[in-house]
Amino acid sequence: MAPLNRLGSAPANCWQVDAGEANMVRAQATPRPVNVDAGNKKLTLDLARTAIIVIDMQNDFCHPEGWLAHIGVDVTPARAPIAPLQALLPVLRRENVPVIWLNWGNRPDRLNLSPALLHVYNGDGASVGLGDPLPRSGAHVLELGSWSAGIVDELTIEPTDIHVAKYRMSGFVDTPLDSILRNLGVTTVLFAGVNADQCVLCTLQDANFRGYDTIMLEDCSATTSPEFCMQATIYNVRQCFGFVIGSTGLIEGIG
Structure with a gap:
């Protein structure tokens, strides 16, 4: 037969x-438990049902010639997750944990962007906002396929990695992210990237609302906002939405 x-x-x-x-x-899937310190308690997660989502580690947010730097933001804090992710991602890939790059990616015609969203970044209508060309490079701000929307060179992308484009603070709004996670059999999601208090937190909250186990990787997340914003994010994740751990503890638990 x-x-x-x-x-x-x-x-x-x-x-x-x-x-x-x-x-x-x-x-x-055969469970693959890993123990890690979550600060307020011991945490055991199942690598067989886990994925990592790396959010917005893109040139426009993290590169000294990107959009945020152009409008006067010090992007040094946004580059802090690079080194921890360089150490963590190869370990997770060896364990067959899916790596998902969730990046801002506008349509060239900006038909996926409402006036309310455009206004957040271009309040006078005459500044360099989403989809507009940067004066120095001409790259269009966070446009899908542009240098601006590309992942920073310091982070290695593998062919097995998964890419999802978003154009809201939350990566679950009007994207296939939820369908992808469910197809992969994922129940636990690790969160990393920038800005921790904006796109990372909004996506983590929406994952929690959909029933996923949510874990923020503190040293793999950062923000260009004031320090109290990061402190409030960590507090709120622990208090309401999940757990906060460090990547080194996760690597030790795996290895």
């Missing part, structure tokens, strides 16, 4: 089918 054919885009969410049969029993 010929074997059934696998039907599905991810090993955790596949049927076995042929012309006369459909077997909807999914393969069960």
Whole structure:
């Protein structure tokens, strides 16, 4: 008897089918528990059901010639996650933990951006805002496919990594992120990137609202906002939305 054919885009969410049969029993992943200190308690997470989402580590946010630097923001804090992520991501990939790059990416015609959203970054209508060319490079601010929206060179991207474009503070709004996570069989999400008090926090909150276990990686997250914003973010994540851990403790727990 010929074997059934696998039907599905991810090993955790596949049927076995042929012309006369459909077997909807999914393969069960073997748990891979890892213990890590979450500050207020000991935390055990399952690497077999975990993914990491790295948010907005892009030239316009983190490069000294990007958009934020152009409008006078000191991007030094936004570059702080680079070194911890350089150490962590290879470890997670070796453990087959999906790496998801969640990056701001406008349409060239900006039809995915409302006037209310454009106004946040271009209050007078005449400044350099979303989709406008930077004076020095001509790259369009956070436009999908542009240098501005590209991930900083210091972070290595692998062919197995997953890319999701967003154009809101939350990566769950009007994107396929939720469908991708569910297809992967993910229940626990690690969060990293910038800005911790804006896009990272909004995406983490929406993940929590959808029932995911949410963990913020403190040393892999940063913000160009005042320090009290980072302190409030850490407090609120621990108090209301999940856990906060360090990447070094996670690496030690894995290794």
